[in-house]
Structures are given as structure tokens and as C-alpha cells.
Amino acid sequence: MIICDNVSFAYEPERPVLQNLSFHVERGETVGLIGANGAGKSTVMKILLGLLPCDGRVLVDGTEVKKATLGNIRRKLGFVLQNADHQMFMPTVFEDMLFGPMNYGATRAEAEARADAALEQLGITALKHRQNHRLSGGEKRMAAIATILAMEPEAVLMDEPSAALDPFNRRLVIQTIRGMTQTKLIASHDLDLILETCSRVILLSGGKKAAEGAAGDILRDRTLLEAHRLELPLCLAGYPNANDP
Amino acid sequence: MHMADALLAPAVAATMYAASGVAAGWSVRQLRREDEPQQLPTMAVASALVFAGQMINYTIPGTGSSGHLCGGMLLSALLGPQAGFLSMIAVLTIQCLFFADGGLMALGANIWNMAFYGCFVGYYLLWRPILRSKRNISMPRKIIAASLLGCVLTLQLGAFSVVLETTLSGITELPFGAFLALMQPIHLAIGLVEGAVTAAVLVFVYRSRPELLRDVDAADGTGTRSVRATLIILATLVVFVGGGLSLLASSNPDGLEWSLFGNEEAGYSANMGLDEDDYGVASNAAETAAAVQEATAILPDYAFAGSDSPAGTTVSGLVGSVMVAALAALICLVGRTLREKKAAKHSA
Amino acid sequence: MNRAEQALRELHEMDVLAAGSSPVHALCPAAKFFTTVLYIVLVVSFGKYDLAGLVPMALFPVLLFQCSGIPMGTCFHKLRFMLPLVLTVGLFNPFFDRAPYLMLGGLTVSGGVVSMVTLLLKGTLCLTASFLLMATTRIDALCAALRKLHVPGRFLTLLLLTYRYVGVLTEEAAVMSDAYALRAPGQRGVHHRAWGPFLGQLLLRSMDRAEELYAAMRLRGYHSHFHYALAAPCTVRDAAYLIVCAAAFLLLRFVPVSELLGGLLVR
Numbered sequence: 001m002i003i004c005d006n007v008s009f010a011y012e013p014e015r016p017v018l019q020n021l022s023f024h025v026e027r028g029e030t031v032g033l034i035g036a037n038g039a040g041k042s043t044v045m046k047i048l049l050g051l052l053p054c055d056g057r058v059l060v061d062g063t064e065v066k067k068a069t070l071g072n073i074r075r076k077l078g079f080v081l082q083n084a085d086h087q088m089f090m091p092t093v094f095e096d097m098l099f100g101p102m103n104y105g106a107t108r109a110e111a112e113a114r115a116d117a118a119l120e121q122l123g124i125t126a127l128k129h130r131q132n133h134r135l136s137g138g139e140k141r142m143a144a145i146a147t148i149l150a151m152e153p154e155a156v157l158m159d160e161p162s163a164a165l166d167p168f169n170r171r172l173v174i175q176t177i178r179g180m181t182q183t184k185l186i187a188s189h190d191l192d193l194i195l196e197t198c199s200r201v202i203l204l205s206g207g208k209k210a211a212e213g214a215a216g217d218i219l220r221d222r223t224l225l226e227a228h229r230l231e232l233p234l235c236l237a238g239y240p241n242a243n244d245p
Numbered sequence: 246m247h248m249a250d251a252l253l254a255p256a257v258a259a260t261m262y263a264a265s266g267v268a269a270g271w272s273v274r275q276l277r278r279e280d281e282p283q284q285l286p287t288m289a290v291a292s293a294l295v296f297a298g299q300m301i302n303y304t305i306p307g308t309g310s311s312g313h314l315c316g317g318m319l320l321s322a323l324l325g326p327q328a329g330f331l332s333m334i335a336v337l338t339i340q341c342l343f344f345a346d347g348g349l350m351a352l353g354a355n356i357w358n359m360a361f362y363g364c365f366v367g368y369y370l371l372w373r374p375i376l377r378s379k380r381n382i383s384m385p386r387k388i389i390a391a392s393l394l395g396c397v398l399t400l401q402l403g404a405f406s407v408v409l410e411t412t413l414s415g416i417t418e419l420p421f422g423a424f425l426a427l428m429q430p431i432h433l434a435i436g437l438v439e440g441a442v443t444a445a446v447l448v449f450v451y452r453s454r455p456e457l458l459r460d461v462d463a464a465d466g467t468g469t470r471s472v473r474a475t476l477i478i479l480a481t482l483v484v485f486v487g488g489g490l491s492l493l494a495s496s497n498p499d500g501l502e503w504s505l506f507g508n509e510e511a512g513y514s515a516n517m518g519l520d521e522d523d524y525g526v527a528s529n530a531a532e533t534a535a536a537v538q539e540a541t542a543i544l545p546d547y548a549f550a551g552s553d554s555p556a557g558t559t560v561s562g563l564v565g566s567v568m569v570a571a572l573a574a575l576i577c578l579v580g581r582t583l584r585e586k587k588a589a590k591h592s593a
Numbered sequence: 594m595n596r597a598e599q600a601l602r603e604l605h606e607m608d609v610l611a612a613g614s615s616p617v618h619a620l621c622p623a624a625k626f627f628t629t630v631l632y633i634v635l636v637v638s639f640g641k642y643d644l645a646g647l648v649p650m651a652l653f654p655v656l657l658f659q660c661s662g663i664p665m666g667t668c669f670h671k672l673r674f675m676l677p678l679v680l681t682v683g684l685f686n687p688f689f690d691r692a693p694y695l696m697l698g699g700l701t702v703s704g705g706v707v708s709m710v711t712l713l714l715k716g717t718l719c720l721t722a723s724f725l726l727m728a729t730t731r732i733d734a735l736c737a738a739l740r741k742l743h744v745p746g747r748f749l750t751l752l753l754l755t756y757r758y759v760g761v762l763t764e765e766a767a768v769m770s771d772a773y774a775l776r777a778p779g780q781r782g783v784h785h786r787a788w789g790p791f792l793g794q795l796l797l798r799s800m801d802r803a804e805e806l807y808a809a810m811r812l813r814g815y816h817s818h819f820h821y822a823l824a825a826p827c828t829v830r831d832a833a834y835l836i837v838c839a840a841a842f843l844l845l846r847f848v849p850v851s852e853l854l855g856g857l858l859v860r
Contacts, residue, residue: 046771100776247675249719251712290803297597297763339755343604345723348675348719350719411682417682445793561859562644565648565854566644566851576652584662
């Protein structure tokens with residue numbers, strides 16, 4: 001579904017953000033993109049969506065990402081931003097949900113049906129006519145996901161889906177992600193969330209791929225994680241230092 | 246509509262600095278008297294918002310182009326004229342310093358053209374009277390009318406000032422009337438778009454948090470039905486009136502020019518009648534500018550060399566310029582070589 | 594990359610340049626400020642046909658570029674907005690002012706052409722000088738210097754706070770524009786239906802942010818005025834820089850250097 005082939009990117013030539021990155025995401029798969037702050041996770045997302053130009057080749061569903069194909073590609077990829085406030089600018093949740101589908105050619109009736117279905121799927125029909133700037137953090141996150149699901153994308157990219165959520169809302173988001181059938185690429189350093197939702201993991205460090213493999217293997221490799229400024233997921237680490245010899 | 250340094254004579258630029266400086270000084274004093282410490286962070290965030298808002302492109306319906314937001318009206322509606330004026334100065338200063346929009350010397354003129362009219366004229370002449378009027382019109386409509394008219398007026402005054410300042414500086418050979426006929430209609434269109442964008446934003450704010458806006462009585466009726474109709478009617482009105490005026494100006498530029506500059510023996514002041522009535526303070530500035538310009542040694546037309554300069558001097562000037570350019574190139578070359586050597590030493 | 598992101602990158606670029614180190618960076622802001630202002634005033638004061646007199650003034654930015662190590666390309670990239678405007682105004686001169694000014698062999702150059710080129714050069718030089726000031730001076734240092742020159746403290750505080758929040762809000766605008774573009778293919782800007790809400794939401798959030806900011810400031814003891822970082826004291830070196838530059842500018846302004854130089858070759 002998504003193929004990244006030898007991709008490099010730099011704002012300034014002397015300071016590359018991504019270097020010769022290659023990876024792929026199969027259709028229906030859920031892949032985690034992990035790495036410390038500044039490792040290049042968000043940049044990868046932006047490149048997949050064609051928001052940043054890059055060297056190398058990016059294919060989405062067999063189509064190369066370039067100016068002429070952007071419309072098609074963005075129709076297939078939904079992007080849930082880290083900050084829901086940046087994503088939703090219409091006055092109410094429902095109007096915001098209609099915005100995307102109608103821009104991609106759906107009629108109002110179709111868009112409303114899709115929006116209702118997405119609200120139903122996430123169990124947040126109560127938020128339908130709420131004002132966006134009056135939602136709580138957890139409600140905003142769920143509404144932002146609903147906004148993207150209403151576009152019926154084939155793949156969903158998520159940037160830090162659990163950032164700044166309380167345990168209950170974080171659990172809700174994890175269950176929502178597990179319930180979504182689309183191809184998913186999730187960038188996060190909440191490794192517990194990655195462990196619960198992803199089958200495969202790509203570890204980025206300093207703009208390069210440091211490791212790739214089954215989530216269970218990589219997320220258990222303490223030496224590898226700590227070498228790249230990460231820690232074992234809490235559920236595997238147990239109490240602090242419990243695994244120390 | 247930013248003025249550039251090169252389009253202004255020092256005397257004109259200094260006059261505009263003085264005018265803007267007086268308005269700014271007065272505003273700072275007003276704020277100090279109010280002494281609301283909360284005001285400052287609010288102003289800073291609002292000016293940053295205007296800056297960011299001007300980076301967003303708004304598609305103009307029915308055309309392929311896009312317009313932007315009018316900062317002056319938005320800021321004075323949110324903060325009041327004095328605070329709005331200072332915030333707008335902050336925006337213009339940052340644009341000038343970091344983005345080379347305008348220039349250091351033209352900043353005074355730019356503040357006058359873009360901040361003063363929007364914040365003071367727009368607020369006192371339109372925003373406050375319209376919003377406080379007792380007529381039974383719904384608040385959103387009042388807001389739309391005030392922002393649309395305010396932006397159009399602001400931009401017309403601003404464009405007029407640009408033309409006046411440039412002409413007084415003796416920069417362009419374009420006759421005053423023709424320049425005016427070129428500028429006013431363009432800025433009528435821009436003013437309409439900016440007004441519509443500003444109105445849309447302010448109406449949204451009114452519906453969500455009316456307490457953020459100045460002179461708004463939140464208890465007032467919220468007839469929301471035909472905002473679009475109001476917008477269309479007003480826009481049509483403005484196009485007709487403004488278009489008519491522009492047509493008048495362009496069909497009879499000489500007349501307009503004469504009224505301002507034509508009879509030079511009589512001096513500017515006698516001929517500034519039209520300007521004085523309609524544009525108040527601007528004409529004072531213009532008069533002073535003209536007077537100062539005549540008095541100072543640094544004049545735009547200082548070297549009206551032209552045809553009477555001996556050809557020999559001009560040619561030697563040309564040759565000399567080429568020599569200077571060669572010198573500049575040499576400096577660059579030496580500088581680069583030195584830096585490369587330093588870098589090489591560093592890496593060795 | 595959308596416009597907001599572009600602006601953000603330019604801001605960042607200026608920050609990086611101003612944080613550099615060079616003999617020019619080390620000068621005190623006030624000296625640089627006055628030198629720049631004097632330079633701009635003198636450049637603009639040249640007569641509209643006095644191209645030959647103006648050209649030597651270009652030596653100042655050229656020297657400054659070399660001494661400070663600031664890349665010229667960054668500067669010329671910034672001129673892309675203002676120069677076309679100056680050109681638009683100047684473009685009319687060749688049409689209205691056709692009096693021959695200079696004969697070069699068989700070629701007659703009209704006064705309008707000369708004045709247009711002069712105007713463009715003036716525009717470039719002035720903007721370059723302002724750019725060099727900001728590329729070698731940090732804004733807080735400049736504000737501290739301006740405070741010493743009795744610019745009202747309230748205004749400078751406003752300027753610094755605005756500068757801080759321009760970065761934050763422009764980034765929000767950039768992300769929002771991207772998020773918008775992803776859901777609205779083929780639109781060149783924000784659709785008119787979303788004009789109000791798009792910026793309005795940002796505005797509402799910003800006002801909340803201002804309240805938070807104020808609370809944070811108050812919690813740390815803020816009451817209506819700021820304490821500025823101490824302005825770097827001006828030394829003999831700074832004074833010497835100012836005096837030498839001023840003397841050189843005045844010399845170039847009032848002595849026709851080009852003509853004298855050219856006179857050595859042409860009789």
C-alpha cells in the first residue's frame with residue numbers, strides 16, 4: 001500500500017532530516033513508526049502526504065507521489081494530526097466532518113451518511129453538534145479521528161494519537177485503532193500503544209532506519225531501544241530496574 | 246501596499262515618521278493611563294495572529310486568485326483603536342525587519358498608510374458609530390457593514406497616501422492623476438476582498454464569543470439569516486460608488502492633478518483644499534513634507550543633471566561606476582578566499 | 594510548503610544568522626542601527642539621475658557581507674517582494690521621460706531609463722542594509738539598545754512578545770493550512786465558506802492562549818513592565834565603526850567618486 005524507496009530530505013543541505021530511508025507498509029497492516037523526538041517521524045508523514053518534496057521515490061497504492069497525483073493520493077490517505085485543534089477549524093464537529101468528503105466530491109447526503117457512520121463507529125454520536133472549541137482533550141482526539149474516517153480513506157496515518165490523553169481516553173483511542181480495518185501507520189513514542197496496536201515496527205533514529213521487525217521483537221530489545229533514546233514499554237519493563245541483573 | 250525606502254525622499258519619510266510617532270506616543274500614553282497589565286499579552290498574541298492570518302490565502306469565489314486579511318480593522322475591533330494601532334505597528338515592524346517588507350526608512354509611512362487609517366479612521370468613523378447605532382439591524386449585519394466599509398475606506402486612504410508620498414518624493418514620472426487612477430481601483434477590489442474576509446472572521450467571533458469584540462452588545466438580536474444577502478448588497482453598493490469615483494478620476498486626471506499641484510505659484514497650501522476636506526491629517530503631513538523638502542538640502546531632485554551636464558562628466562561617471570563594480574567583485578573574491586582558507590585551516 | 598511555513602523558515606533563518614559570530618555581529622546594536630539609518634537616508638537622497646554617484650555606495654553592503662559571512666543569496670531571496678513593486682513604479686519613467694541623457698557611441702540612453710535603474714539600485718541597497726542589520730543583530734539586543742534610546746518600554750515589550758508568538762501562531766497556521774489542503778484538493782486557498790471559521794478558530798484559541806500567557810506571566814511576578822537584558826555597552830571600537838562609516842558615507846555622497854575615478858581613464 002505504501003512504499004518508501006531511498007527517500008532523503010533536508011531543509012538545509014548540510015543538515016539532513018531523513019537519509020536514504022526505505023520501508024513499506026502492506027495493505028491492511030498496522031505499522032508503528034517509533035523514534036525519539038526529532039528522529040524524523042513527522043517528516044516521514046509529511047512526505048508520504050506530499051506536503052514536503054523529497055529525493056527518492058514514494059508510492060501509495062502503486063501511484064508515485066508527485067504534484068499531478070496528489071489529489072488521488074490524499075483521497076486514499078487520511079492524516080490524523082497530533083493537535084486536533086489544527087485539524088478542526090469548522091465551528092461544530094459535524095460541519096467539520098462534512099468538510100473533507102464534500103471537497104472530495106461527495107454530495108451532502110452522502111457526506112452526512114458517512115459522518116453519521118463514523119460517529120456511530122467511534123461511539124461519539126453525542127458530540128455531533130458540539131462546538132469544536134468547547135470539547136475536552138479526549139473528545140477532540142476522538143472527533144479528529146472521526147473527521148478522518150468520514151473521508152473513508154484506504155490508509156490512515158496518525159501522529160502521536162495518544163499525546164496528552166488521560167488513561168481512559170488513551171484506552172479508548174487504542175480500542176478505536178484496533179477496531180479500524182484500514183491500513184495504518186502510527187508515529188509515536190508511546191511504545192505501549194504501539195505494542196498493543198501494531199504488528200510491525202520501524203525504528204527511526206537521526207533520520208535513518210535503525211531497525212525494522214515484528215513489534216514483539218523490537219519492543220523487547222532493551223539495548224536497541226535505549227541506544228536510540230527510548231525505553232522498554234512499561235508493560236514489559238515491570239517495575240523500574242526489575243530486569244537489571 | 247508596503248512602501249519601499251527607495252520610493253520616498255528623506256524629508257517625506259521623516260514627516261511620516263513624525264506623524265506615526267505622535268500617534269504611537271499618544272496611544273502608549275492612553276494605554277499607560279488605562280493600566281491594564283493584561284492588555285499587553287493580549288495585544289502581542291493578537292498581532293501575532295494578524296501576522297499568521299496574513300500568511301493564509303483565501304480563495305476569492307469565482308476567480309482563480311486569492312486575498313488576505315486586513316489587520317487594522319480586525320485589531321481595532323478586538324483591542325480598541327490605540328492598542329490596535331500599537332499591535333499593528335508591531336506586525337509591520339516585524340515584517341519590515343525580518344521579511345524586508347518595506348524598509349527601515351519607509352516604516353513610518355507604512356505605519357501611517359496601513360495602521361493609522363485602519364485603526365483610528367476605521368474605528369472612530371465606521372466601526373464604533375455603526376455598531377453603536379440604535380437602528381434595528383442585527384449585530385452580524387452591522388459587523389459586516391462596518392468591516393467592509395472600514396476596509397475599503399482604509400485601503401482607499403492608504404493607496405491615496407502611497408501615491409501622494411511617492412509623488413511628493415519626486416520618484417516617479419507618472420503624473421499624479423494617472424498614478425491615482427491606477428492605484429485607487431486596484432485597492433478598491435483588494436479592500437472589498439479584505440473586508441469580506443475580515444467580516445467573516447469577526448462574525449464568527451461574534452457568534453462564538455461576542456465579549457471579545459469592542460462596542461458589541463451581546464444581548465442584541467442575532468438575526469443570522471441573510472448575512473450573505475447583506476454582504477452582496479453592500480459589496481455591490483461599494484463597487485458602484487467606488488467604481489464611479491475611479492472612473493471619474495481616470496477620465497479627468499488632469500483636473501484632479503490640477504487641483505492638487507497645478508497652480509504651483511499659488512503654493513501647495515492654497516491648492517490642497519480638496520485634500521484637506523477629505524483627508525484631514527494627511528494634508529497637513531503633505532504640506533509639511535513639501536515645506537521641509539524645500540528647506541532641506543537633501544532633496545529628491547538634488548541633481549537634476551539631465552541635458553545640461555557636460556557629456557564628459559557623465560561618461561567618466563559611467564567608467565568610474567564600472568571600476569567601482571570591479572572593486573566590489575574583488576572584495577567578494579578576497580573575502581571568499583579568506584573564508585575558505587579559514588575553513589580549510591579549521592578542518593585540517 | 595505553504596506560505597506560513599515559508600515565513601516560519603525565513604524567521605528561523607534570520608535567527609540562525611543573527612546568532613552567528615563575526616566582527617560585525619560583535620558590534621554594539623546601537624552603532625549598527627545608526628550606521629544603517631544614515632546609510633539608507635544618504636542612499637535615498639541621491640539625485641534620481643545620479644547613478645554614477647550611487648554605485649560606490651554599494652561597497653558598504655559588499656564589505657559587510659564579506660566581513661560578516663552572511664550569504665548574499667539569502668538576502669536577494671528576500672528582495673523578491675519589494676523589488677517588483679519598486680520596478681512597477683519605476684517602469685513608467687522610461688515612457689514619460691524620454692529626454693536623452695547619455696550618448697554611448699550610437700546608443701542614446703534616455704533620462705527615464707537612468708532614473709529607473711537608479712531607483713532599482715536604491716531599493717536594493719536600502720533593503721540590503723536593513724537585512725544586514727537584522728542578520729547580524731538579535732532582536733532582543735536591538736530592543737535593549739532601543740530602550741536605552743528612550744523608545745517606550747511598553748512598545749518594545751509588545752514587539753518582543755509579538756515576535757515570540759509570531760513563531761507559535763504562524764506554525765499553527767502552517768499546520769492548519771496543510772491539514773486543510775489534505776481535505777480540500779485543488780483549492781488554492783481557503784474556500785469562502787470557511788473564511789470565518791478557519792481564522793476565527795485560531796483567533797479564539799489565541800485569545801485563550803493570551804489569557805494563559807498572562808496568568809503564567811503573573812505567576813512569575815509580572816506587573817506591567819519588563820526587565821530588559823542589559824544592553825551591551827558601546828566601546829571605543831563601536832564608536833570608531835560608526836564614525837568611520839559615517840565619514841565614508843558622507844564622502845561618497847558629496848564627492849563624485851565614480852567621476853573622479855573614471856576621469857583618470859577618460860579625458
